[in-house]
Amino acid sequence: MNVIITGASKGLGRAIAEKFAASGNNLFVCSRSEVQLYNMMDEMMLQYPQCHIKARPADLSQKDQAVEFGNWCLQYGIPGILINNAGLFVPGGVHDEPDGALEEMIAVNLYSAYYLTRTVLPKMIEAGNGHIFNMCSIASIAAYNNGGAYSISKFALLGFSKNLREEMKPHNIKVTSILPGAAFTESWSGSGVDPKRIMEANDIAEMVYTASKLSAQACVEEILLRPQLGDL
Numbered sequence: 001m002n003v004i005i006t007g008a009s010k011g012l013g014r015a016i017a018e019k020f021a022a023s024g025n026n027l028f029v030c031s032r033s034e035v036q037l038y039n040m041m042d043e044m045m046l047q048y049p050q051c052h053i054k055a056r057p058a059d060l061s062q063k064d065q066a067v068e069f070g071n072w073c074l075q076y077g078i079p080g081i082l083i084n085n086a087g088l089f090v091p092g093g094v095h096d097e098p099d100g101a102l103e104e105m106i107a108v109n110l111y112s113a114y115y116l117t118r119t120v121l122p123k124m125i126e127a128g129n130g131h132i133f134n135m136c137s138i139a140s141i142a143a144y145n146n147g148g149a150y151s152i153s154k155f156a157l158l159g160f161s162k163n164l165r166e167e168m169k170p171h172n173i174k175v176t177s178i179l180p181g182a183a184f185t186e187s188w189s190g191s192g193v194d195p196k197r198i199m200e201a202n203d204i205a206e207m208v209y210t211a212s213k214l215s216a217q218a219c220v221e222e223i224l225l226r227p228q229l230g231d232l
Contacts, residue, residue: 007086011185015201060112070119084113
């Protein structure tokens with residue numbers, strides 16, 4: 001199966017890519033960091049020789065690059081799974097965050113998923129099946145201090161995902177919103193937070209992979225995961 005994963009060079013994206021690579025899927029991955037992306041591809045190909053993986057650096061916050069990446073993926077066939085994982089966090093509140101933070105968060109966290117999905121969706125509709133996952137956040141449903149523009153953008157992404165779910169029902173295409181709390185990735189390194197206090201990236205990857213394996217009659221609409229002891 002062809003699986004598209006954005007923001008795949010590290011963190012949750014990489015953990016999800018590993019789950020699908022291990023079962024021998026064809027992966028099409030991107031990230032903004034060319035070096036990290038190609039290093040990840042080389043490592044995955046060595047670890048999972050049964051998987052075919054193609055990588056293309058792209059900044060999906062730019063509409064033209066999101067469309068180009070989608071069309072590049074379509075050259076190799078129709079995706080069975082699209083995982084919109086690319087994202088960015090800039091701390092700050094609505095009253096004091098840097099000027100331009102909202103525009104940046106909306107571009108990376110919302111427009112990337114919107115334009116890539118619109119690019120590949122017509123072919124998925126033609127095929128009459130598929131599954132789209134959108135990496136939302138606990139911040140999509142609960143505001144928190146220092147999360148201003150980020151939380152706004154993630155609320156918007158959840159709205160996009162919910163609308164897409166309704167639109168795609170007649171086309172037999174599933175849509176799942178992923179709403180994880182804190183999970184240990186590189187961004188938490190040096191934070192002083194005990195890795196055992198928060199979730200593992202693989203916890204989210206396991207849930208995404210499992211949701212993708214259900215029968216055609218079942219759709220997991222939302223995956224909500226929090227650390228056992230609650231949010232930080």
